[in-house]
Amino acid sequence: MATDQGTLAADLAKIVGAEHVLGPRARAYRADSTETMGLTGRPDAVALPGTAEEVAAVVGWCYERGVAIVPRGGGTGFSGGATPLEGGVVLSLERLGRVRAFDPLLWRMEVEAGVTTRTVQRLARENGLFFPVDPGAAESSLIGGNVATNAGGPHCFKYGVMRAWISGLEVVLAPGELARIGGATRKDVAGYDLVGLLTGSEGTLGVVTAVWLKLMPAPAVSLPVCAFLPDAQAGQEAVERVLGSGVVPAAIEYLDSATLSAAGSTFPGRAADREGFLVIAEADGSEAEAAELADALGPGALRPDARELWRWRESVSLAVTAQKGGKLSDDIGVPVDRLAEAVDGTIEIGARHGLEACSWGHAGDANLHSTFLLTPGDAGELRRAEAAAEELFDLAIELGGTISGEHGLGWLKRDRLHKQWSPAAVAAHRAIKDALDPKGLFNPGKKTP
Amino acid sequence: MATDQGTLAADLAKIVGAEHVLGPRARAYRADSTETMGLTGRPDAVALPGTAEEVAAVVGWCYERGVAIVPRGGGTGFSGGATPLEGGVVLSLERLGRVRAFDPLLWRMEVEAGVTTRTVQRLARENGLFFPVDPGAAESSLIGGNVATNAGGPHCFKYGVMRAWISGLEVVLAPGELARIGGATRKDVAGYDLVGLLTGSEGTLGVVTAVWLKLMPAPAVSLPVCAFLPDAQAGQEAVERVLGSGVVPAAIEYLDSATLSAAGSTFPGRAADREGFLVIAEADGSEAEAAELADALGPGALRPDARELWRWRESVSLAVTAQKGGKLSDDIGVPVDRLAEAVDGTIEIGARHGLEACSWGHAGDANLHSTFLLTPGDAGELRRAEAAAEELFDLAIELGGTISGEHGLGWLKRDRLHKQWSPAAVAAHRAIKDALDPKGLFNPGKKTP
Numbered sequence: 020m021a022t023d024q025g026t027l028a029a030d031l032a033k034i035v036g037a038e039h040v041l042g043p044r045a046r047a048y049r050a051d052s053t054e055t056m057g058l059t060g061r062p063d064a065v066a067l068p069g070t071a072e073e074v075a076a077v078v079g080w081c082y083e084r085g086v087a088i089v090p091r092g093g094g095t096g097f098s099g100g101a102t103p104l105e106g107g108v109v110l111s112l113e114r115l116g117r118v119r120a121f122d123p124l125l126w127r128m129e130v131e132a133g134v135t136t137r138t139v140q141r142l143a144r145e146n147g148l149f150f151p152v153d154p155g156a157a158e159s160s161l162i163g164g165n166v167a168t169n170a171g172g173p174h175c176f177k178y179g180v181m182r183a184w185i186s187g188l189e190v191v192l193a194p195g196e197l198a199r200i201g202g203a204t205r206k207d208v209a210g211y212d213l214v215g216l217l218t219g220s221e222g223t224l225g226v227v228t229a230v231w232l233k234l235m236p237a238p239a240v241s242l243p244v245c246a247f248l249p250d251a252q253a254g255q256e257a258v259e260r261v262l263g264s265g266v267v268p269a270a271i272e273y274l275d276s277a278t279l280s281a282a283g284s285t286f287p288g289r290a291a292d293r294e295g296f297l298v299i300a301e302a303d304g305s306e307a308e309a310a311e312l313a314d315a316l317g318p319g320a321l322r323p324d325a326r327e328l329w330r331w332r333e334s335v336s337l338a339v340t341a342q343k344g345g346k347l348s349d350d351i352g353v354p355v356d357r358l359a360e361a362v363d364g365t366i367e368i369g370a371r372h373g374l375e376a377c378s379w380g381h382a383g384d385a386n387l388h389s390t391f392l393l394t395p396g397d398a399g400e401l402r403r404a405e406a407a408a409e410e411l412f413d414l415a416i417e418l419g420g421t422i423s424g425e426h427g428l429g430w431l432k433r434d435r436l437h438k439q440w441s442p443a444a445v446a447a448h449r450a451i452k453d454a455l456d457p458k459g460l461f462n463p464g465k466k467t468p
Numbered sequence: 469m470a471t472d473q474g475t476l477a478a479d480l481a482k483i484v485g486a487e488h489v490l491g492p493r494a495r496a497y498r499a500d501s502t503e504t505m506g507l508t509g510r511p512d513a514v515a516l517p518g519t520a521e522e523v524a525a526v527v528g529w530c531y532e533r534g535v536a537i538v539p540r541g542g543g544t545g546f547s548g549g550a551t552p553l554e555g556g557v558v559l560s561l562e563r564l565g566r567v568r569a570f571d572p573l574l575w576r577m578e579v580e581a582g583v584t585t586r587t588v589q590r591l592a593r594e595n596g597l598f599f600p601v602d603p604g605a606a607e608s609s610l611i612g613g614n615v616a617t618n619a620g621g622p623h624c625f626k627y628g629v630m631r632a633w634i635s636g637l638e639v640v641l642a643p644g645e646l647a648r649i650g651g652a653t654r655k656d657v658a659g660y661d662l663v664g665l666l667t668g669s670e671g672t673l674g675v676v677t678a679v680w681l682k683l684m685p686a687p688a689v690s691l692p693v694c695a696f697l698p699d700a701q702a703g704q705e706a707v708e709r710v711l712g713s714g715v716v717p718a719a720i721e722y723l724d725s726a727t728l729s730a731a732g733s734t735f736p737g738r739a740a741d742r743e744g745f746l747v748i749a750e751a752d753g754s755e756a757e758a759a760e761l762a763d764a765l766g767p768g769a770l771r772p773d774a775r776e777l778w779r780w781r782e783s784v785s786l787a788v789t790a791q792k793g794g795k796l797s798d799d800i801g802v803p804v805d806r807l808a809e810a811v812d813g814t815i816e817i818g819a820r821h822g823l824e825a826c827s828w829g830h831a832g833d834a835n836l837h838s839t840f841l842l843t844p845g846d847a848g849e850l851r852r853a854e855a856a857a858e859e860l861f862d863l864a865i866e867l868g869g870t871i872s873g874e875h876g877l878g879w880l881k882r883d884r885l886h887k888q889w890s891p892a893a894v895a896a897h898r899a900i901k902d903a904l905d906p907k908g909l910f911n912p913g914k915k916t917p
Binding site for chain 1: 571573574575596617618620624628629631632641645646647648649650651652653654655656657658659660661662664665667668669673684685686708711712713714715716753754801802803804805830832833834835868869870871872873874875876877881884885888889890891892893894896897899900901902903904
């Protein structure tokens with residue numbers, strides 16, 4: 020770094036105030052949710068700007084001096100995207116917490132990047148509306164991070180991922196320019212889709228400071244229907260029957276049998292057995308739709324309470340972690356007719372590496388949380404899991420899929436895009452990075468190395 | 469051009485076959501739907517490749533020799549995007565007409581760029597599915613063109629524009645590389661959203677050769693509800709009541725009173741008067757939803773037959789043209805609470821320039837087809853209309869909107885993005901063009917000049 024840490028802190032303090040600059044030891048800013056895998060970094064400084072203009076000034080200061088910028092939302096990411104592994108200034112957006120405008124009758128909200136996902140969901144719900152993006156950790160994940168990762172969740176099956184709910188972005192571009200792209204207008208094809216390009220770019224092309232969100236009226240009902248199938252193949256067939264039913268389910272989820280071993284005991288439905296391969300399909304239009312989903316899932320379909328079911332579903336990840344204390348979890352995606360192969364393949368790859376494995380996730384989008392259980396501190400096991408993860412990526416690509424359906428590449432999967440994309444497509448990707456970040460200072464080492 | 473026309477035709481013939489190369493006089497390839505405004509070009513040659521590999525070879529040949537490439541779909545665009553105004557090779561995609569795969573039970577289809585929009589709609593419908601993108605001229609518009617413009621239509625209010633229905637693209641990038649980005653997998657955040665970036669890029673970043681489409685089960689019903697309101701302000705208030713009803717309408721359309729004067733006599737509903745400001749809201753879930761929409765529209769709401777109504781709605785554009793024989797029609801978008809100002813502003817701007825004006829379009833997205841009537845061949849009137857259009861763009865931007873909601877900038881609105889975007893955002897746009905098309909040969913002069 021061209022600037023010593025004393026100068027760095029003093030100059031940042033002039034922009035955001037001394038009380039909003041932290042030093043390299045600020046523990047909370049050294050890692051994200053990948054910390055359990057031993058991934059921690061060391062920032063040169065942490066800046067907590069309070070306005071979009073302050074974000075632009077911090078980026079401008081860094082860009083002029085060649086200092087890396089590591090944007091940070093709620094730190095709930097699963098790929099190390101917010102971890103300052105190569106130093107630089109961690110730019111935390113948590114103080115950009117204003118809801119700038121909310122017009123419930125017009126289905127729209129303008130929020131700063133530091134507003135939590137839960138706040139948006141709650142404000143929507145209190146006004147008869149719905150914000151369908153529902154990643155895990157909604158209490159602490161920030162909207163800016165949801166944009167940076169193009170976040171998903173169960174209900175994105177019917178309603179689309181984060182991009183579908185954005186009509187405009189306020190963003191700081193290199194070399195420190197605050198720009199607005201789009202706004203409250205719902206349709207716009209005047210320029211290239213920079214909103215889409217920035218969404219999911221993981222802080223490598225700029226820093227999002229505010230978002231114009233689209234919302235929709237809350238669905239009439241929430242009627243989940245569940246079935247325990249014998250195995251992944253039978254589960255996939257059930258999913259395909261659901262798709263063929265004529266109903267558009269709000270969500271289609273699954274848990275494989277190994278996941279059920281970890282999380283099944285607290286399943287809220289009355290099932291004689293809680294074994295096998297669980298498929299959940301939710302109707303949100305009418306009771307008639309739920310009945311059609313139950314028909315599609317077959318005899319023995321259960322109808323658990325929606326609130327209890329989704330609360331349980333949110334607990335699955337922690338229940339899996341609790342098995343051995345740690346895990347390496349990936350988020351591959353495949354075409355829906357390859358779901359069973361990906362589920363069974365996860366187990367087989369784990370077995371080849373001497374690892375317990377399981378998967379659960381978004382069956383309708385065939386987006387798996389393929390997971391290898393880890394004992395914290397066991398370096399050999401971690402190495403085997405990393406090797407297993409590479410085989411998992413190869414499997415996803417062999418099945419016509421992706422190495423990341425919703426978490427992004429971050430640090431953990433950096434430099435893997437060439438596995439999935441052709442050289443020409445990877446070259447286009449790199450050309451865009453170079454075009455928008457010519458000094459390579461936005462979240463260096465992440466996504467595109 | 470560095471290559472003479474004889475060499476050009478001979479070399480292209482080696483790639484696509486002599487019978488698939490046409491000369492500069494090929495009348496059908498000199499203009500698109502903007503021809504009525506006098507916009508025609510002159511290609512150096514027209515190539516009609518039959519495969520994606522041939523497209524790549526033509527692009528490669530052109531890119532090496534510095535010859536411009538003008539991609540062409542069905543030629544139904546309204547902004548001159550397919551018109552070869554500066555010569556070059558018109559690359560028509562009409563022979564790429566294969567449906568490569570169709571899995572109705574998995575809601576997906578892989579089609580080449582030359583398949584018509586109507587074919588996709590029909591195949592979907594025949595299999596109980598729905599492809600919601602419904603631009604005008606669906607009989608002749610091609611899916612590749614729908615991608616290039618990120619096409620919309622009435623039902624995109626509920627279901628989203630073209631981008632929402634694409635899971636992957638096959639595309640030829642500079643300098644002639646065939647690349648595949650995405651595929652049948654529904655969720656993918658591994659790379660930047662190149663699919664989104666190419667969608668709506670109007671052939672200026674590459675040439676789309678095939679598309680992986682998402683589809684959905686056909687909605688249960690199609691129940692349009694209509695009301696004639698006194699004026700645009702009352703119409704906007706009715707639209708806002710519809711938004712506040714709790715129902716998500718499939719479409720919310722409007723026709724202003726001047727448009728009704730042109731098209732109202734064939735309106736299929738039984739209305740005593742066919743005057744004022746018409747609002748159409750369509751329910752596609754249930755009769756109960758339609759009743760709620762009728763309540764929201766107020767007393768006197770009508771319930772016309774859906775097929776008749778939409779057939780009539782498709783005829784509106786031609787009925788307006790028939791008034792004087794020609795028109796200049798733009799497609800501005802504004803926030804929905806500024807709809808009335810944009811509608812009234814269109815009339816006022818026309819009046820200031822001595823032009824009859826009207827507008828109709830997608831009220832829920834506040835995407836107007838703001839139109840000035842023209843007498844064909846009247847050059848003075850055309851000049852006044854062009855001046856009026858500039859004022860219309862200014863109005864849209866003043867209201868927080870866009871100069872193009874669905875047609876794109878093409879040739880007609882090239883070099884207008886700076887009106888709407890800040891210098892930093894425009895610079896990012898230009899940087900992307902330069903990064904992906906370093907020689908500036910993909911549809912030069914269009915969108916970004």
